[in-house]
Amino acid sequence: MNATPASSSSPSVQQKYLTFTLSAESYGIPVLKVREIIQLLEITPVPQSPSYMRGIINLRGKVLPVVDLHRKFGLHPSEFTEQTCIVIVQIEGSAPGTLKQMGILVDNIEEVLGIQASQVEEPPDFGHAISSENLLGVAKVQDSIKILLDIDKVLAG
Amino acid sequence: MTLLKNASLTTKLSVGFMFYSLVPMGILGGIFFSVAEDVKQLQQITLWTMGILAVSLLVFSVYLGRKLSAPLRSCIESMQAVGQGVASGASQVALVSNTLANGVNQQATSLQETSASLEEIASMIKINARSAHGAKDLTGQTRAAAEAGAQDMENMNQAMDAIKSSSDNVAKIIKTIDEIAFQTNLLALNAAVEAARAGEAGMGFAVVADEVRNLAQRSAQAAKETADKIEEAIERSTNGVRICVKVGDSLRGIVDKARQVDELVAEISNASQEQSQGIEQIQTAVEHMDQVTQMNAASLQDCSSAAKELNAQTDTLHGSVLALASLLEGRENGSHTGSSGHSDYSHTPMPSGSHRNGSHDHSGSNGNGMNGHRSRSKTPEAMAMEEAIPMDGDFVDFSN
Numbered sequence: 089m090n091a092t093p094a095s096s097s098s099p100s101v102q103q104k105y106l107t108f109t110l111s112a113e114s115y116g117i118p119v120l121k122v123r124e125i126i127q128l129l130e131i132t133p134v135p136q137s138p139s140y141m142r143g144i145i146n147l148r149g150k151v152l153p154v155v156d157l158h159r160k161f162g163l164h165p166s167e168f169t170e171q172t173c174i175v176i177v178q179i180e181g182s183a184p185g186t187l188k189q190m191g192i193l194v195d196n197i198e199e200v201l202g203i204q205a206s207q208v209e210e211p212p213d214f215g216h217a218i219s220s221e222n223l224l225g226v227a228k229v230q231d232s233i234k235i236l237l238d239i240d241k242v243l244a245g
Numbered sequence: 246m247t248l249l250k251n252a253s254l255t256t257k258l259s260v261g262f263m264f265y266s267l268v269p270m271g272i273l274g275g276i277f278f279s280v281a282e283d284v285k286q287l288q289q290i291t292l293w294t295m296g297i298l299a300v301s302l303l304v305f306s307v308y309l310g311r312k313l314s315a316p317l318r319s320c321i322e323s324m325q326a327v328g329q330g331v332a333s334g335a336s337q338v339a340l341v342s343n344t345l346a347n348g349v350n351q352q353a354t355s356l357q358e359t360s361a362s363l364e365e366i367a368s369m370i371k372i373n374a375r376s377a378h379g380a381k382d383l384t385g386q387t388r389a390a391a392e393a394g395a396q397d398m399e400n401m402n403q404a405m406d407a408i409k410s411s412s413d414n415v416a417k418i419i420k421t422i423d424e425i426a427f428q429t430n431l432l433a434l435n436a437a438v439e440a441a442r443a444g445e446a447g448m449g450f451a452v453v454a455d456e457v458r459n460l461a462q463r464s465a466q467a468a469k470e471t472a473d474k475i476e477e478a479i480e481r482s483t484n485g486v487r488i489c490v491k492v493g494d495s496l497r498g499i500v501d502k503a504r505q506v507d508e509l510v511a512e513i514s515n516a517s518q519e520q521s522q523g524i525e526q527i528q529t530a531v532e533h534m535d536q537v538t539q540m541n542a543a544s545l546q547d548c549s550s551a552a553k554e555l556n557a558q559t560d561t562l563h564g565s566v567l568a569l570a571s572l573l574e575g576r577e578n579g580s581h582t583g584s585s586g587h588s589d590y591s592h593t594p595m596p597s598g599s600h601r602n603g604s605h606d607h608s609g610s611n612g613n614g615m616n617g618h619r620s621r622s623k624t625p626e627a628m629a630m631e632e633a634i635p636m637d638g639d640f641v642d643f644s645n
Contacts, residue, residue: 104441106434106438119437119438119441119442120441120442122438123438124435124438125431125434125435125438126431127427127428127431170423170424170427171427173431197430197431197434199434199437199458200434200437200438200441200451200454200455
């Protein structure tokens, strides 16, 4: 259970992803990366931090940084709504073998979705604001497309 | 005849006179001739004296008659003229009073028509006044109803506002339900995440989490639909409030108009009342005019009868004048036979309307045939007179 993409396993095996939306686009992250989904808390801005770093939250006594994926991806910044949530993810720390928790701001949580490996395709090289190296692939679910994010790489930069 | 009578009378008088004057003379003669005188001589003397006296008397009377006849005739002629003038004046008065009577009759008829029209107008005005009064009552009721409607509209506005606030409260509750559903959804998602982390062991739990999530989503959906409904209800109640405000404005307009109509109808009612009073005054005036006209008619009757009376008097005068004239004429006829050219006034038009007082008895003794002349000679003037003054039933015709 490291950075290996799910597509490497057998096609019949389904991976579970947590899907959410950002600016009407649908994204997915592997569910094992997710620690918790919480409602929007008060975010305290941190001075001299990157613009995508919205600030820090106090989650039951633990101080966690919160990243605004809108800003990270250069999308239109959207206002907070009642649907806005913070997904607490567990990613690899800066030192190898360590784990750290971070919050990511999403517009709306969709669901926990099982996606077959056969539904996943390689990310295209062009046409998107996100560089393809941050992607695990593109999943075709019914008529829509869900972009599967490699959240470790997204948050590493 | 009169003349003969007069002559015999004169003779008798002369004889008496002679007798009483000559007896003393005879006595004296007897004294002078001392009975020797013959009675025949005395008789001759007496006859002579008588003859002389008779002749002198005759001459004297003729002289006197001639002397008096001229002024008498002129007097009779002027009386005749005056009588004619008075008669024509009286007939004119009769004519005028007849015309006046016609006018007064027409006036009376017109006044009666006017009075009838006035009564009709008065009744119409009374009906008008009654209708105006009824209209006033009705407009008053309309106004009251419109005002009550406006008041009800206010109440309805308040009710609509209450509905709106209730809807708002329901919307708040729905929002709370929605939040709870959202949190339940999050909890279910978290449970699903945990189940996924548990791997094979968490499979059942994942199913439960999925069901819980489904429920939460259904709750959220129901809450959303309810919210939509509530939103719609709020929208409709807002619309209702808006319409209520408009209806209230319209009702206020109706109230204003009803007030104006009320005032106008009140004015009409007052005007009708005044008209009614005016018509009553006019009716009184017309009644007064009617009375005056009747008095005029009565006066005209008096005038007419006065004219008749005047005519009768004129007739009497004429009779008297005729008698006098015939007297004079008879004398002249006696002295100057064939000079009867002065009978022209017997042909003068005499009003025959007033012969009934029988004032012509004295003319019958002369027997001049004047009556026939007078009664037959109905000149146009007399005819007009008869037309003007209708003869009474007791009129005595003198034509025979």
